[in-house]
Amino acid sequence: GAGVSQSPSNKVTEKGKDVELRCDPISGHTALYWYRQSLGQGLEFLIYFQGNSAPDKSGLPSDRFSAERTGGSVSTLTIQRTQQEDSAVYLCASSSWGTGGPEQFFGPGTRLTVL
Amino acid sequence: GQNIDQPTEMTATEGAIVQINCTYQTSGFNGLFWYQQHAGEAPTFLSYNVLDGLEEKGRFSSFLSRSKGYSYLLLKELQMKDSASYLCAVKWGNAGNMLTFGGGTRLMVKP
Numbered sequence: 001g002a003g004v005s006q007s008p009s010n011k012v013t014e015k016g017k018d019v020e021l022r023c024d025p026i027s028g029h030t031a032l033y034w035y036r037q038s039l040g041q042g043l044e045f046l047i048y049f050q051g052n053s054a055p056d057k058s059g060l061p062s063d064r065f066s067a068e069r070t071g072g073s074v075s076t077l078t079i080q081r082t083q084q085e086d087s088a089v090y091l092c093a094s095s096s097w098g099t100g101g102p103e104q105f106f107g108p109g110t111r112l113t114v115l
Numbered sequence: 116g117q118n119i120d121q122p123t124e125m126t127a128t129e130g131a132i133v134q135i136n137c138t139y140q141t142s143g144f145n146g147l148f149w150y151q152q153h154a155g156e157a158p159t160f161l162s163y164n165v166l167d168g169l170e171e172k173g174r175f176s177s178f179l180s181r182s183k184g185y186s187y188l189l190l191k192e193l194q195m196k197d198s199a200s201y202l203c204a205v206k207w208g209n210a211g212n213m214l215t216f217g218g219g220t221r222l223m224v225k226p
Contacts, residue, residue, distance in 0.1 A: 033214065041219075042202065042217055042218035042219045043158070043202065043204075044216075045213070045214065045215060045216075091158075102146060102163050102165075102206070103148065103160035104148075104214065105160070106157035106158050107157060108156075
């Protein structure tokens with residue numbers, strides 16, 4: 001497909017378990033962002049990858065959250081020892097300033113529920 | 116910190132015009148975006164302003180005043196399908212790559 005894809009679409013886990021969320025950006029997009037959106041709230045920035053540069057992790061809420069991007073493409077967001085307040089929709093977006101427009105293209109999100 | 120303010124909710128009538136305001140205070144400025152988000156869906160891009168003035172795109176227009184830290188999204192000839200949240204986002208930072216979103220304005224269009 002041509003768009004940003006994320007998996008899984010839904011994830012239900014028990015408190016204390018680790019989860020991994022995956023994002024496949026649009027091919028050729030150098031920038032990749034992770035956001036979190038709680039019910040009825042705005043988007044909360046988590047982490048940003050640009051090419052091969054070190055990621056900007058300034059938005060990660062705690063050291064339980066980490067992300068990596070392998071080969072400049074696919075990204076994985078990992079949440080360790082999940083808590084109930086981690087329940088939210090996790091959105092991934094990609095963009096390419098060099099070859100395309102300035103906008104970010106969002107994936108469908110992963111809805112995480114921590115019981 | 117970065118601060119972006121927009122009204123939480125607005126209501127308008129089908130066929131009317133509505134203006135959604137956004138004010139911002141950020142460390143640097145490299146452009147302002149408006150996104151539309153229908154309930155349960157991902158945000159989709161509407162507009163991008165980097166210079167002062169009005170950008171028109173069909174029924175939607177977006178205005179920017181950098182000196183005032185102010186933008187608005189204007190929706191004309193409202194349709195029921197325009198009921199959605201509208202997100203204002205500002206690109207900022209030394210490298211111009213950080214994007215901070217406002218809390219969104221939920222617009223309800225009534226017949």
